[in-house]
Structures are given as structure tokens and as C-alpha cells.
Amino acid sequence: VSRLVLVLGDQLTPDLSALREADRARDVVVMAEVRGEAGRPKHHPKKIALIFAAMRKFAARLEADGWTVAYARLTDPHNAQSIDGELLRRAKDHDAKELICTTPGDWRLIQLLDDLPLKVTRLPDTRFISTQEEFESWAEGRKELRMEFFYREMRRKTGILMNDDGKPEGGKWNYDHDNREPAAHDLFQPKIPRFQPDAVTQEVLELVGSEFSDHFGDLDGFAFPTTHEDAARAADDFIANRLPRFGPYQDAMLTGEAYLYHSVLSPALNIGLLDPLDLCRRAEAAYRDGQVPLNSAEGFIRQILGWREFVRGIYMMDGPGYTSRNALRHHRDLPWLYWSGETDMACLSEAVRQTRENAYAHHIQRLMVTGNFALLIGVDPQQVQEWYLGVYADAFEWVEAPNTLGMSQFADGGMLASKPYVSSGNYIDKMSDYCDGCTYDVRQKTGAGACPFNLLYWWFLDRHRQRFEKNHRMRTIYATWQRMDANKRRQILSDAEAFLARLDSGAHV
Ligand code: FAD
Ligand code: SF4
Structure with missing residues (x-):
């Protein structure tokens, strides 16, 4: 009898532990493009296209290597549209009672596989350098x-x-x-380097364009590598240039x-x-x-x-509870500007614009612009996490959640970062040219035209004083706040509150 071998969309590696354990003469590889994954959260169209195109090419490679692959395309009429649904359907088709899989990088999927009514052999993911x-x-x-x-x-x-x-x-x-x-x-x-879509990618782009047009993000200009060969070329180019x-x-x-x-x-x-x-x-x-x-x-x-x-x-x-952590008890809704990019804050509008266009922003934009702002204003970390998980092509929970909840939002209470990554406009001004073209003035500390990061920085520190004042890496900054003239402190805090009231009312900020 055959066994099923699951290969998920982020497990496209020829020596994946599940494939090594399986027998190509009798086992059936299951791969599936499902709405349950692509739509929860609503992933960036470029990310869905990357994964589907790479999956189709990897499936063809496995078949050429002698594997039997049961591949479900998104629009196949019998597609169950969920990973567990597809596995059960294929188990019935092939009369299989056993599943071999490599541990997914997401606790939700791990639990889902462990709960299947099949004999599940779940192997470690050996694609990492440490066990x-x-x-x-x-x-x-x-x-x-x-x-x-x-x-x-x-x-x-x-x-x-x-x-x-x-x-x-x-x-x-x-x-x-x-x-x-x-x-x-x-x-x-x-x-x-840009990898021009071949016929397989082109077909996927058309599919994604018609099925996921309500998701945040542009599909035009897709140029990610989708095969091992192209990815190797991208790596060569990076190392050389x-x-x-x-x-x-x-x-x-x-x-x-x-x-x-x-x-x-x-x-x-x-x-x-x-x-x-x-x-x-x-x-x-x-x-x-x-x-x-x-x-x-x-x-x-x-x-x-x-x-x-x-x-x-x-x-x-840390286990399945990691994503529900909220150590700082932040509950503000994620502002609409994270989707629209419509704001006078040049740094944020540029980061959102690039994210929409490319499904990419580099680390400092994620940490010190979008992440910093969300932390300063106290956004519910789960909403922040869902945004990052959806909008970036490289976002998978094992890497996205600790970066977002832990490093960026301090929601894990300091497991990952020794202090919160917050900064005033000064840091952004030092590391970028954004402030030169901004409506707000980074040098202004109070008043209508003051850079919101300058106001919110102190507002955050003041609000979380009890928690952070004794942190040895933050003592100097609290001492500076303490030394500031009391009227100036009051002014900063009330300007910050006024800014937040405008933001919460949906006004353009
Ligand atoms: P480069 O700057 O060229 O770095 C090289 C490689 O190092 C990256 O490809 C990546 O694999 C690795 N790397 C760098 N920083 C990190 C890091 N902090 N954690 C893990 N790997 C790292 N990275 C993801 O891969 N997926 C995510 O979903 C993700 N979400 C993030 C969310 C936030 C809020 C923050 C602050 C960071 C996040 N990162 C994430 C880490 C980092 O921003 C990206 O890995 C990096 O921007 C990817 O671009 P690059 O390949 O050009 O990276
Ligand atoms: Fe961002 Fe402030 Fe600089 Fe404007 S002035 S780009 S809001 S840091």
C-alpha cells in the first residue's frame, strides 16, 4: 500500500526529510494550492504567485525524478481547499492510511497534521543549521x-x-x-536581477490576478526566482555585486x-x-x-x-501560544494607513508603497518605520503580526512571528529583544533621506508640524515607565525625560494625545 508524503508550499527542497523517508516506487506525494492557506490572512498576490509557481515547477521536477505526485491546482473542481481536506481526499483515492511529513513552520499546521485520522510520521525539518x-x-x-x-x-x-x-x-x-x-x-x-515569467509562471500570474484581486498588493512586475536554478543565480549575483x-x-x-x-x-x-x-x-x-x-x-x-x-x-x-502574547497590553487597531499608504509621514508612506509594489521591505524599514510606529502608538500585536504575515513574500510564521511580536513589538516581554525597538524621528533622519521630503519637521519637538515620531516616542516611554525605567539600557533616556522642563513634557504628551485622537478618528495624518 502506498503512503502519502506531504510537501507544503514552503518545503520545496529535494532532500526534504519527508522525501528522504519515503519510497518513490510506492508512495504518493501530495501538493495542493488551497484557498484556506492563500486567503488566511489575505496574502500579497506576489507571494501567492511565488509559492504556486515554485510549487508547480517543483512538482514537475519530482515527477521527472520518478515520483507520483497528486497535485491539486487551485481551480480543480475536487480541490478541498484546505491541507487536511486534501490529505483526506488523497488518502481515500489511494487507500492510504499513513502520512509522512516534515514538521511545518507553523503551530497551527503542526496541530492540524497531528490531529489527522491517519498514522502520521512527522519528521524534523533538517533544512536549518541547528537542530x-x-x-x-x-x-x-x-x-x-x-x-x-x-x-x-x-x-x-x-x-x-x-x-x-x-x-x-x-x-x-x-x-x-x-x-x-x-x-x-x-x-x-x-x-x-529580475526573472522574467516563463509559461508556467505566466499561467499562475493569470490565476492569481483573477482569484485574489481583492488582496492588498500589486501583481505587476513579478520577477522573483521560482526554481532552484534561478535562486542560485540570484545568490551569485548578490555575492558578486x-x-x-x-x-x-x-x-x-x-x-x-x-x-x-x-x-x-x-x-x-x-x-x-x-x-x-x-x-x-x-x-x-x-x-x-x-x-x-x-x-x-x-x-x-x-x-x-x-x-x-x-x-x-x-x-x-515557546510553542503554540507565542502568537497570542501581548506583554505591553496594546489594543489599538492597526491604522488604515498601513493599507492605503495615505499619510503625510513620508517614511511610512514610502514603506507601505514599496511593500504594496514589491511584497518586500528591508529589515530597517520593517523594524524602525512600520514596526516602530505600531509599537509607539500601541497597536494590538496580533493585528500587527497578521499584517506582516500577509504582506511580505518571505513571511512564514516561524520567522515572521518572533520578528514581529518579539523583536519589533516587545509582545513576548523581552524573550527576543533586551529592550523595545523604539526611536524618535532622529534615527530615521540619520539613516534615510525621508525627512527631507516630509510634511512634518523632524527637528520640531512639539506643535502642529512636529514629527509624530518625536511626540510618540516620549508618550510611549512615559506610558511604560514602570516596566522600562529600571532596564539598564534605558536608564539614560528616562533620566533625560525626567530632566526635561515639566511644561515641555506636558506639551509633548498632550500633542501626542491630540495626534492619536486625529489618527483614531480616521483623519488624514
Ligand atoms: P538581507 O538583509 O539580505 O539579509 C540576509 C538574510 O538574512 C535574509 O534573507 C534572511 O534570511 C536573514 N535575516 C536577516 N534578518 C533576519 C531576522 N531578523 N530574522 C530572520 N532572518 C533574518 N524575515 C523573514 O524571512 N520573514 C519574515 O516574515 C520576516 N518578518 C519580519 C518582520 C519584522 C517586523 C522584522 C523587523 C523583520 C522581519 N524579518 C523577516 C527579518 C528581515 O527583515 C528579513 O529577513 C529581511 O528583510 C529579508 O530581506 P533580504 O533577504 O534582503 O535580507
Ligand atoms: Fe518620518 Fe518624521 Fe522624518 Fe517625516 S519627519 S519622514 S514622519 S521621521
Whole structure:
């Protein structure tokens, strides 16, 4: 008898643990394009197109390799439109009683598979550099979990950027002090490669255009890699052309430049078209060959070997309750401007515009513009989380939730971040050119034209004083607030309240 082998839309890896366990001579691979996943939350059309196109191409590759694939297209009349529904339908068709799967990166799906009336063999996802056991034994007994220390473990484990004497290459673990430069417009700015849709992708684009036209986001200009070969080309291009300057400019933001020196590899990486360890090794090789400076290579490797592995470890360790955390008890609704982009705040309107166009924004836009604003005004973290999960092509819960709820919104009470990522307009002004073209004045601290980030920053700190005043990384800032003239403090708080009242009333802000 045959067994079913589930391959989800973000598990498009030939040596996926479920495929390794299965027998291509007798088992049936199940893949399904379902509304239950594409529509909850309403994902960006470019993200749905990426996943469906890559799934169709991967299914064809599996068939060419001798697998039997039961593939459900979205508009197939018998499609059950849910993962469990499709598995049960296929189990009946093939008289299968067993399912082999790789653990999904989402607790909802893990629970759904575990509850199926089939014998389920759920295998670990081995596409990560650390195992969950490794992460949890590292985490055990630590008062604080900090990425930097876990990252060092991963450097030691893989030997990446390590010397024979066990010391980190160049003598330091982290070269961030050489980074964090603002960027200027540059005619020679290397562009990201664009992969023109082939016939399969074109057919998917038409499908998505007609079935999901009510979702936030533009479908035009789709150019993500959708095969392993194209993803490898995208990685080569990044390493040759943008990695050398990745380090210094990783925190920079520039109007009209959505990508700067970022890799834009997360969409391919997160659905299985690229291997994270291989990518780190290639960045290291480029450094050892003298093509890339150490601060850029190390900065990039840290994002993958450190952050990506670390956030996954936390999400998986914490369990299904992670996404309902709300440590700061924030309950404001997500403002409409996150969908419309209609606001006089140039930084926010640019971040939303790029997100709508590209299903992409880079880390500092996500953290210090959209995330910062939502945290300052106290948006319900679940609404923030749902927004990020829907609008970005690389968003899957294991990586999106800890970044949004944990790093950006402090909703996990500090498991992931040692202090809340909040800033006034000053930081945005330092790292971008947004303020030059803004209706608000970043230098103005109070009054009608004052940058809202300047007002809301103090409003947030004042509101959460009890919680954060004793945090050693925030003591100086509370001391500054305390030293400020009492009338000025009152003015800032009342200006912030007035701004929030206008925002809540739906007025254009
Ligand atoms: P680069 O800047 O080129 O970085 C290289 C790679 O490092 C990325 O491709 C990514 O795989 C990894 N990486 C970098 N930072 C992180 C991080 N903090 N956590 C995990 N991996 C990281 N990343 C996602 O992959 N999916 C998400 O849904 C997601 N949501 C986020 C939400 C918020 C609020 C924040 C602040 C960050 C989020 N990130 C998410 C992390 C990061 O912003 C993206 O990984 C990055 O912007 C992807 O673009 P890139 O490939 O050009 O990255
Ligand atoms: Fe954003 Fe304030 Fe700068 Fe305007 S002035 S772009 S609102 S930080």
C-alpha cells in the first residue's frame, strides 16, 4: 500500500526529510494550492504567485525524478481547499492510511497534521543549521537569551569565519561598529536581477490576478526566482555585486531604492529554493578570495547563521501560544494607513508603497518605520503580526512571528529583544533621506508640524515607565525625560494625545 508524503508550499527542497523517508516506487506525494492557506490572512498576490509557481515547477521536477505526485491546482473542481481536506481526499483515492511529513513552520499546521485520522510520521525539518534540541539545550538555564551568544555557538559548530586556533576570523565576532552608514543616491547602484515569467509562471500570474484581486498588493512586475536554478543565480549575483557593500549600508533607507545592497534572498530561502548553510559558506568563500570585506561577509552571515536560526529556535521552543502574547497590553487597531499608504509621514508612506509594489521591505524599514510606529502608538500585536504575515513574500510564521511580536513589538516581554525597538524621528533622519521630503519637521519637538515620531516616542516611554525605567539600557533616556522642563513634557504628551485622537478618528495624518 502506498503512503502519502506531504510537501507544503514552503518545503520545496529535494532532500526534504519527508522525501528522504519515503519510497518513490510506492508512495504518493501530495501538493495542493488551497484557498484556506492563500486567503488566511489575505496574502500579497506576489507571494501567492511565488509559492504556486515554485510549487508547480517543483512538482514537475519530482515527477521527472520518478515520483507520483497528486497535485491539486487551485481551480480543480475536487480541490478541498484546505491541507487536511486534501490529505483526506488523497488518502481515500489511494487507500492510504499513513502520512509522512516534515514538521511545518507553523503551530497551527503542526496541530492540524497531528490531529489527522491517519498514522502520521512527522519528521524534523533538517533544512536549518541547528537542530531544535541544540537550540533548547543552549537556551536551558540561561536568564537571558541573546542572539549574539547563540550565533557564536553556530560559528563554532560550522567553522564558518573561524580560524584553526578556535578564534573568530579577524579577532572579533561581530563587525557592526564598522556598519550603519547612511546611503546616498548613486547612479551605479547595482540592481537586483529580475526573472522574467516563463509559461508556467505566466499561467499562475493569470490565476492569481483573477482569484485574489481583492488582496492588498500589486501583481505587476513579478520577477522573483521560482526554481532552484534561478535562486542560485540570484545568490551569485548578490555575492558578486551587492555583498561587498552589504555591511556598511544594511541599516540605510533611501526614497525610491527598495533594495539597496540587500540580498532579497529571503523569499527563495524560506520556501526551500536555497540552502542557508550553503549560502553562508559561499559568502565566506567570497571573503576568503578577497572579493568581499570581512565586515560585509560577517554581517550577512550573522543574519542567517545567527538571527534566522535564533528566531526559529524561540518560536519553536515557546510553542503554540507565542502568537497570542501581548506583554505591553496594546489594543489599538492597526491604522488604515498601513493599507492605503495615505499619510503625510513620508517614511511610512514610502514603506507601505514599496511593500504594496514589491511584497518586500528591508529589515530597517520593517523594524524602525512600520514596526516602530505600531509599537509607539500601541497597536494590538496580533493585528500587527497578521499584517506582516500577509504582506511580505518571505513571511512564514516561524520567522515572521518572533520578528514581529518579539523583536519589533516587545509582545513576548523581552524573550527576543533586551529592550523595545523604539526611536524618535532622529534615527530615521540619520539613516534615510525621508525627512527631507516630509510634511512634518523632524527637528520640531512639539506643535502642529512636529514629527509624530518625536511626540510618540516620549508618550510611549512615559506610558511604560514602570516596566522600562529600571532596564539598564534605558536608564539614560528616562533620566533625560525626567530632566526635561515639566511644561515641555506636558506639551509633548498632550500633542501626542491630540495626534492619536486625529489618527483614531480616521483623519488624514
Ligand atoms: P538581507 O538583509 O539580505 O539579509 C540576509 C538574510 O538574512 C535574509 O534573507 C534572511 O534570511 C536573514 N535575516 C536577516 N534578518 C533576519 C531576522 N531578523 N530574522 C530572520 N532572518 C533574518 N524575515 C523573514 O524571512 N520573514 C519574515 O516574515 C520576516 N518578518 C519580519 C518582520 C519584522 C517586523 C522584522 C523587523 C523583520 C522581519 N524579518 C523577516 C527579518 C528581515 O527583515 C528579513 O529577513 C529581511 O528583510 C529579508 O530581506 P533580504 O533577504 O534582503 O535580507
Ligand atoms: Fe518620518 Fe518624521 Fe522624518 Fe517625516 S519627519 S519622514 S514622519 S521621521
